[in-house]
Amino acid sequence: QYDRQKLLDIIREELEELSHIQNEKRVLQVDKRVIFDGNTRTSDYEKLIEDALIKAKETVDGYMLLKSQDQPDVELTSQKELDNIHRLKKISETYEMYGLLREELRIREARNTSSLNTKLTSPRVISNEVMHSDKANQVESDYTVMFMAWGQFLDHDMVLTPTSKEPRQQINQITSFIDASNVYGSSEEEVETLRDESQRGSDFPPSGDENSCRRSDKKFHCLKAEHNRIAAMLTDLNKRWDGDRTFQETRKIIGAMLQHITYTEYLPKVLGSKLADEKGFIASKADFYDKSLNPSISNEFAVAAFRFGHSQINDHLRYYDSFFEPGRREALLRNQFDDVSMLQNNEGRRVPEVARWMVTEKSREVDRFFEEEVRDWTFKEFDLVALNIQRGRDHGIPPYSKWRLYCGLSELTDWNSLKTDHDPETIEKLKEVYGNPEDIDLYVGGVSEKHISGASVGPTFACILQEQFIRLKYGDRFWYDRNDEWDPVVGFSKEQIASIRNVTLAAVICNNVNTGEIQKDVFKQADNQSNKRHNCDAYADFFNLQPWKEE
């Protein structure tokens, strides 16, 4: 047998290298230009990756790790392979957690028993008792449906954890970076399937094929439309660019837009502007890349904290006419899963009516109340809330009480101590289903917290989310507004950054889905003051592409 500590040390070393490589690899993916310019650095990167592979192969485990990332669904044929794969999963878990400095918090196996060694309460029972809602207790948030939708879209850029029965898998199948992998895919092969012979992506509205809704890379078609719009303008500006150059430049811009909208429009509303602003969190405050930060998604983020959005989901969709008046018919969510007909109706002419619904109607507040549409009817077949709870247990996520300590919040000593962040009614409900406050699942305890001031979530989720979004920004070598003049191929010029900083989601929507008018901040309802609706014409030149013109 091997010395566990020694093995961990070796892996850690390899991973340090790998986290770096993961970044380097991205150069090859994001910026084909490096290759097409015949830039010598390309071969350097390739050599780096190759060297690391050779080094990793020297320790079998390191090699397995690399393989696990390339090939998540390995077919099991023999016991020996199974053993290997078990080991591989353990190591990739280490990788997931690497740099998070909380090895001590991890539970290696699924969490099946309570602190008193009894069976944990069934997730469905918890969902029924604590998360059930009726019309009376559904609270509207200050934000629009678009705020919820952006969260889901963003999630699909960051994390996709495959389900597998045995062995338990906790790896990420997509790039954690906010790099528009939800628009383009996470590998070059995937990208190729989305392109036609020139610079264009697929069309909008989506086709009706059955995969078009479930596939994570097909979600926000509006950005594909934006891709095609920008690509056409770039072609006009630079007649000498070929299709590939145009495609890659456009892709780089779309990724930057996604980062920009997320950090300036979205996150301040999730975390509250104070938390979002800490450590220069909001765009344009810090100019460094911290190589020591691991940009991977943390388990607790994927499995619990960032699923707060499931509480924001409304029970219906609806058309809104050009006067922003609601149509009479509500389409229940349960009938809309896997169905894109609302977008396709009238040859796509009703798309603006759906967009108006999203920027006008309010989403639900993040709290312990979930619509029956998701509790009973997700994809017509399951309870999403119960699934979230079970997933947390499967992944061995420590219970809520442990995360409070991790986040520097007061310790839970008894039911009474829950009062700091939960209202009395919630505490009563929790008491009914958990024997002991120590056993409360992270998802349940977190989503039911009272919000911190100005934020959409409570202190525990805010802590986990903030930590993740800091690593995603400062651990990203290609962060869009870093002013890296040293390498304009990787970054953007000052003038280009200025253009990108002018982009808002409102402009993207108006320029691609003509809603007629739209308010500046689409995550908030329109009003008669600072968030008035303006005619779409007003947004037409929000994005100045002149800085991309080459001599």
Ligand code: HEM
């Ligand atoms: C109509 C809206 C939505 C539906 C129907 C939906 C449905 C789902 C489903 C079925 C899963 C897979 C659960 C599992 O297998 O464990 C999932 C995962 C997830 N969802 Fe949602 N969701 C919605 C909106 C959102 C929003 C608004 C957010 C965040 C703000 C969000 C964040 C996540 C995250 C982080 C995961 C885990 C992804 C992973 O690790 O693979 N979702 N969602």
Ligand SMILES: [Ca+2]
């Ligand atoms: Ca990504």
